[in-house]
Amino acid sequence: MIEHCKECVDLLGDYVEGQLPPEQEKALETHLSMCMPCITFVRTYKATRRLCRTALAKEMPSELMGALSSFLGKHVPGFSCPKSKQGQPEAVAPDSELKKG
Amino acid sequence: MGWSRLDRRRVLLYGPPPLDQPHPMMPEAPRTDGEPTDRELVELSQKGDGAAFARLVERHQRQLYRLALRMTGSEADANEVLQEAFLNAWQKLPAFRGESQFSSWLYRIAANSALMRLRRKRRAPDGLPDQPLELQAPKFSSEGLLDPPPYSDWSQRADEKMMSSQLGVAIEKAVQELPEDYRTVFLLKDVDGLSNEDIATSLDLTVPAVKSRLHRARLALREKLGDFFGA
Numbered sequence A: 001m002i003e004h005c006k007e008c009v010d011l012l013g014d015y016v017e018g019q020l021p022p023e024q025e026k027a028l029e030t031h032l033s034m035c036m037p038c039i040t041f042v043r044t045y046k047a048t049r050r051l052c053r054t055a056l057a058k059e060m061p062s063e064l065m066g067a068l069s070s071f072l073g074k075h076v077p078g079f080s081c082p083k084s085k086q087g088q089p090e091a092v093a094p095d096s097e098l099k100k101g
Numbered sequence B: 001m002g003w004s005r006l007d008r009r010r011v012l013l014y015g016p017p018p019l020d021q022p023h024p025m026m027p028e029a030p031r032t033d034g035e036p037t038d039r040e041l042v043e044l045s046q047k048g049d050g051a052a053f054a055r056l057v058e059r060h061q062r063q064l065y066r067l068a069l070r071m072t073g074s075e076a077d078a079n080e081v082l083q084e085a086f087l088n089a090w091q092k093l094p095a096f097r098g099e100s101q102f103s104s105w106l107y108r109i110a111a112n113s114a115l116m117r118l119r120r121k122r123r124a125p126d127g128l129p130d131q132p133l134e135l136q137a138p139k140f141s142s143e144g145l146l147d148p149p150p151y152s153d154w155s156q157r158a159d160e161k162m163m164s165s166q167l168g169v170a171i172e173k174a175v176q177e178l179p180e181d182y183r184t185v186f187l188l189k190d191v192d193g194l195s196n197e198d199i200a201t202s203l204d205l206t207v208p209a210v211k212s213r214l215h216r217a218r219l220a221l222r223e224k225l226g227d228f229f230g231a
């Protein structure tokens, strides 16, 4: 049972990442269902992450990829840049789900 | 095939990526696209296959770039860290035993390279003394209630305003003002999507330390964004 907002706020880090043990998650959600300030707090806490991600996400510039390839090409025998293999899953930016603004 | 016990353990350890934050690199296997796993490419590279190594580079360079960029704060430095790290990895690869995931091993190498570079460069930082640890945080009454309670839910307005350049500037500034240790962890996690475990490995922290910095950084940023929205 969570009575105090402070406890609720302390658990938010794990909560927003879905890492709270089920009992704690349930207790937290029970508190949320009764506490408007905490609801607002959670929403703005989540929005903080979302906004920062949108504002600050950085992709590796393609010139750097080129520079890296040619550098390694000089030092690693047989190094051949796999010219952007189709559909490398790692090419997906971690913020893709946030691109809509 | 190529789906080793270690890989499996890693999945157990890390679990699926949290829904709100897809992790681009984890778990490693199995690959559904028919591409070889890291482990397979590592084994080929260890036998001197430069093309296999090139595929590992292709696979990991973006995330390594983010790490290098966040640690050094400069694109030029990140570039050099990346070159050094991958070259280093190639040279050390024969000694890589695979007790850890290749990507974690790589992070560690890149992080070391970034740290050395920072140490070499670290002149008296321009007028900034050791940052005082005055992170903004919510306040509570003696009964543990939010005090003052958050008056307005600016998360709604935030989405409308999302693209405003003023907001962008405010965010840059707020993040810059975080103490460096907090800022790096926050950027790596919430902006770049690295896992807590990879951040811990790279920065030589425990996972609880990563989580605690992350949470405090978010709380401080939340306060500042609240100020921005006049909440």
Ligand SMILES: [Zn+2]
Residues within 6 Å of the ligand: A004, A005, A006, A008, A031, A035, A037, A038, B146
């Ligand atoms: Zn509450």
